[in-house]
Amino acid sequence: MDITRHTQEQVVSQIKALHQKGLFRQALSTAEKSWGPYSQWNKQHQLLVGGNLFVNLGLRRVADAMRLHGWRKMRTHPEAIYYYVKVIYSRRGPLEAIKLLERYNELVCGDSSLHAKWLALKASVYSQYRDWKTVHSLIQQAQKLSPNHVAVQLEAAYLLEAEDRYEDAGAVTLPLAQQGYRPAIQFLAHLKVLENDREGAIELLRQNMESMESLGICFQLFRLYQQDDQMEQARQCVDRAKQLLPEGKNVLSQEFTGIAFELAYYNKEHKRAEELLGNTKSPFFQSIRKNIANSDGQGNIVLLDVPFVRQHHMTCAPATLTSIAQYWQQDADHLDIVEDICYDGTPHQAEREWAENQQWVVREFDLQADIACRLLDREVPFTLSTVAPGSAHLQAIIGYDSTQGIYLVRDPYNPNVQEFLINELSLHGKPFGPRCMVMVPADKGHLLDELEFPAAEFYNLNFTLLKALNVHKRDEANQRLEQMKALGSNHRLTLQGARALARYDNDYIKELACVDILLDAYPEDLNLQAEKSSLLGRLGRHQQQIEYLEEKTQGPDAHPYIVESLANCLRGDKRKAESSANLLSYVLRRQPTNAFALWMLAGSLWDQEQRKKAFELYRLCACLEDKNEAYIESYFKAARYLKKQDQALTDLQERVSTLGTKSFNPYESLYFAYRALNLDQDAIDTLIEAKRFHEKDGTLIKRLVEIYLSNGMAGRRSCSIMKIYLYISHYTIKQSIYW
Numbered sequence: 001m002d003i004t005r006h007t008q009e010q011v012v013s014q015i016k017a018l019h020q021k022g023l024f025r026q027a028l029s030t031a032e033k034s035w036g037p038y039s040q041w042n043k044q045h046q047l048l049v050g051g052n053l054f055v056n057l058g059l060r061r062v063a064d065a066m067r068l069h070g071w072r073k074m075r076t077h078p079e080a081i082y083y084y085v086k087v088i089y090s091r092r093g094p095l096e097a098i099k100l101l102e103r104y105n106e107l108v109c110g111d112s113s114l115h116a117k118w119l120a121l122k123a124s125v126y127s128q129y130r131d132w133k134t135v136h137s138l139i140q141q142a143q144k145l146s147p148n149h150v151a152v153q154l155e156a157a158y159l160l161e162a163e164d165r166y167e168d169a170g171a172v173t174l175p176l177a178q179q180g181y182r183p184a185i186q187f188l189a190h191l192k193v194l195e196n197d198r199e200g201a202i203e204l205l206r207q208n209m210e211s212m213e214s215l216g217i218c219f220q221l222f223r224l225y226q227q228d229d230q231m232e233q234a235r236q237c238v239d240r241a242k243q244l245l246p247e248g249k250n251v252l253s254q255e256f257t258g259i260a261f262e263l264a265y266y267n268k269e270h271k272r273a274e275e276l277l278g279n280t281k282s283p284f285f286q287s288i289r290k291n292i293a294n295s296d297g298q299g300n301i302v303l304l305d306v307p308f309v310r311q312h313h314m315t316c317a318p319a320t321l322t323s324i325a326q327y328w329q330q331d332a333d334h335l336d337i338v339e340d341i342c343y344d345g346t347p348h349q350a351e352r353e354w355a356e357n358q359q360w361v362v363r364e365f366d367l368q369a370d371i372a373c374r375l376l377d378r379e380v381p382f383t384l385s386t387v388a389p390g391s392a393h394l395q396a397i398i399g400y401d402s403t404q405g406i407y408l409v410r411d412p413y414n415p416n417v418q419e420f421l422i423n424e425l426s427l428h429g430k431p432f433g434p435r436c437m438v439m440v441p442a443d444k445g446h447l448l449d450e451l452e453f454p455a456a457e458f459y460n461l462n463f464t465l466l467k468a469l470n471v472h473k474r475d476e477a478n479q480r481l482e483q484m485k486a487l488g489s490n491h492r493l494t495l496q497g498a499r500a501l502a503r504y505d506n507d508y509i510k511e512l513a514c515v516d517i518l519l520d521a522y523p524e525d526l527n528l529q530a531e532k533s534s535l536l537g538r539l540g541r542h543q544q545q546i547e548y549l550e551e552k553t554q555g556p557d558a559h560p561y562i563v564e565s566l567a568n569c570l571r572g573d574k575r576k577a578e579s580s581a582n583l584l585s586y587v588l589r590r591q592p593t594n595a596f597a598l599w600m601l602a603g604s605l606w607d608q609e610q611r612k613k614a615f616e617l618y619r620l621c622a623c624l625e626d627k628n629e630a631y632i633e634s635y636f637k638a639a640r641y642l643k644k645q646d647q648a649l650t651d652l653q654e655r656v657s658t659l660g661t662k663s664f665n666p667y668e669s670l671y672f673a674y675r676a677l678n679l680d681q682d683a684i685d686t687l688i689e690a691k692r693f694h695e696k697d698g699t700l701i702k703r704l705v706e707i708y709l710s711n712g713m714a715g716r717r718s719c720s721i722m723k724i725y726l727y728i729s730h731y732t733i734k735q736s737i738y739w
Helices: 008-020 024-035 044-057 060-073 078-092 094-108 112-127 132-145 150-162 166-178 182-194 198-211 215-227 231-244 253-266 270-276 283-294 316-327 334-341 348-357 369-377 422-428 442-448 456-470 474-487 492-504 508-521 526-538 542-552 560-570 574-590 595-607 611-624 629-641 645-659 665-676 680-694 698-709 721-728
Strands: 301-303 361-366 382-388 391-401 406-410 418-421 435-440
Touching: 008 024, 008 044, 024 044, 024 231, 044 060, 044 078, 044 215, 060 078, 078 094, 078 112, 094 112, 112 132, 112 150, 132 150, 150 166, 150 182, 166 182, 182 198, 182 215, 198 215, 215 231, 215 253, 231 253, 253 270, 253 283, 270 283, 283 418, 301 369, 316 334, 316 348, 316 382, 316 391, 334 348, 348 361, 348 435, 348 456, 361 442, 361 456, 369 391, 369 422, 406 422, 418 422, 435 442, 456 474, 456 492, 474 492, 492 508, 508 526, 526 542, 526 560, 542 560, 560 574, 560 595, 574 595, 595 611, 595 629, 611 629, 629 645, 629 665, 645 665, 665 680, 665 698, 680 698
Parallel strands: none
Antiparallel strands: 301 391, 361 435, 382 391, 382 435, 391 406, 406 418
């Protein structure tokens, strides 16, 4: 190849000039003319330039491969290290990235620009653990080091979005997009979609698709056009993307096949659409292909115009309820509903109670295709609860496509309409229904007339049972349970109601019996397996518990949710320390932000006298799940041991400021911290302040009585006998002694 006319610096300069203009495909052509096909690049400058080129072109897998190759060839090169850590972060998650950030920190701190990007990357990693104090400190350091660095500024915008501060993120991103910075353009379009400004997002991407050479922009704009049924414009995006592909390279073949399928299906070329999926390995698309083949081509498509409302952290239920309320043109604010019903998630009964308090007509029911389609044909959307091991999520079903055999779903996190297979959802969701809830304004109640809602009577009784337990009306709850038994003693919801009552009574034997019956019906349900394990432990049947979990974790694909349960059983046995450590490693490789696994690992490190490492993990757990008092307690105890109690105490005080009005728990943790530090008056004042918001809380009453009964407390003016007596005399023994 002829490179005599240009030095390597001149070639790189040309590439960077094209890169600066957003002409990434032309930059690649220029590089290949001088350096040969990109698959043969192996020199330092080629791999570094190539990684950046392919990221901006939209071929991230190629970029990652180059960056990994570059690091292997130059393991001490600061820029190669930086990109290597970025790749590992994206592939293996934040826990592995933290280890690398610590290992290489000294090697990348010489150049201020690279150091700033390094600090911004570190901030991004810690954002995965919701450690906002560390995040803010790191990004501020990065901005101070390199105030005008576009990558650092955009990382700051990404972090604002992660904090649910979308307006602030947009304000930071806008000037970067105006400079023609490709990642900022795409991110600004994303933020516009979150704010329901789809037209603005389309226009921004359309203008830049014409002037820039980026597959990422083409595909992002394609998806927006496709969601808005502007398929001719969507096709133009595909044509543009094909022009930008590297010549002779079989990249993105699966992506283009998927797009070709969507275009063919939209044009009702069902035979062509079916053929395009002939070689797919995706179980989802295999089912789609089968459904199309079995259809007569005359299926129905319904898609209701239910607005997108972006959830915040753990607020999927309030966001979904707001979305449906706005569909019916009713006033509802997402954050107002969060304040009403949400604390570390939202219980099912709280969703229904909120809707009924707003005078909505509400029905809960099990999802079946017939009732779902009949509701949607009447233009009535409804909520869907999906359950995963250890968690649940609320979405809205807003349509269906009978030819493909899919529900169309409005997810509160992703602005694009999602697709769920109708038959598979009903089959795999049987252990939890799947539970649905339809809510319509009172004047639209007739839309629910003459419809039979599967399991509705059970849901009604279960709802009233749970409400009764919440206010300690056990006899009423038992009456509801007897009514459920009369309808069906082994029905899933009857057994769930019996479990709730047994749990209220701390009757673990009865609760285990209910779980065993449910497991007979749903033996593969991981939540039931974990609950059985927990109950065996509570009953002291530890060997049986271990044997049960060992049976369920056989094989290479054991689910982390069950594996972590086994690790928890073994962690107290020093003889099984190595096995427990291996299990935790297995879990954290797959779920690096699993707070429970991190907490167990911290305990293991503490026992090994690796106290500083353990403290850091305890701190991350407290950030990840800031409403889990067990993690908060461990964090404070570790901090106190390491003489960092002032830092921890400040964190606990801030928790009370942000969470204290919604729950007594943050007050209780702060109370215990003060007592541990012998700050008795502060402990008392904390309870007195909590009384302003939670005077009916039984645990608070208990703590106040304990303070009164403690030695030397009776004489203190702040806790007089009369105050305590007057306080607890407002409540019956039955109400205040259920601790």
